[in-house]
Every structure is written in structure tokens, then in C-alpha cells.
Amino acid sequence: MALTNAYLQTTKNLHSIINSVISAKAPERFTNKFLEDLGFKSSNDRLYIGLFKALGLLDENNSPTSRYHQLLDQAEMGKVLAVHLLRC
Structure with a gap:
């Protein structure tokens, strides 16, 4: 298990x-502009991109991974987050 700096x-x-x-x-691609379009314009909100990368939800190019797409399934959301948070 690798530690993250996110x-x-x-x-x-x-x-x-x-x-x-x-x-x-x-x-x-999951960008600052995407976050802004969702209504999150604070510089603090930009840090979520690094967190999502650390959780394996985004790849090195900020493109959504299969884990990200699993997260979109609201029935699986809690499980996906829990499993990947434990792995960080």
C-alpha cells in the first residue's frame, strides 16, 4: 500500500x-473547469482532483477510470469509496 500526498x-x-x-x-477529463461548471469555484475545491487521483478514480491524465464510473452507480457509491479509501 502506497501513501499519498493528496x-x-x-x-x-x-x-x-x-x-x-x-x-x-x-x-x-476531470478538470478545474469541470468543477467550476458544477459550481465549485474555490481553490480549495481543486484539491479534490488530487484526492480523486489518489483514490484511483482518475488516471494520470485526469480521465475517469472504471472506478470513477462505478462511483456513478449510486447503489455502489458507498462501497466504492470505502474500498478505495481503505487502500490509500
Whole structure:
């Protein structure tokens, strides 16, 4: 298990960002612009990209992985997050 250097300044928007991501169509690339389009314009919100990469939801090019697409299944969302958080 590898440690990550991903961090968040605040988790204030965690629930909102997760809900917005699963409600939106998966982007070709998960960018700051995508987050802004979802309504998250704070520089603190940009740190979620690194977290999503650390969780294996995004690849090195910020493209959604199969894990990301599993996250979009609301019935599997909790399981996907739990399994991948434990692996970090």
C-alpha cells in the first residue's frame, strides 16, 4: 500500500462535490473547469482532483477510470469509496 500526498484544506464541500459528480455525466477529463461548471469555484475545491487521483478514480491524465464510473452507480457509491479509501 502506497501513501499519498493528496490532501484537502477542508471537507466542507465533500458531500456536495460527491453528489454533484455522481449526478453529472462523466467528463472526458476531470478538470478545474469541470468543477467550476458544477459550481465549485474555490481553490480549495481543486484539491479534490488530487484526492480523486489518489483514490484511483482518475488516471494520470485526469480521465475517469472504471472506478470513477462505478462511483456513478449510486447503489455502489458507498462501497466504492470505502474500498478505495481503505487502500490509500
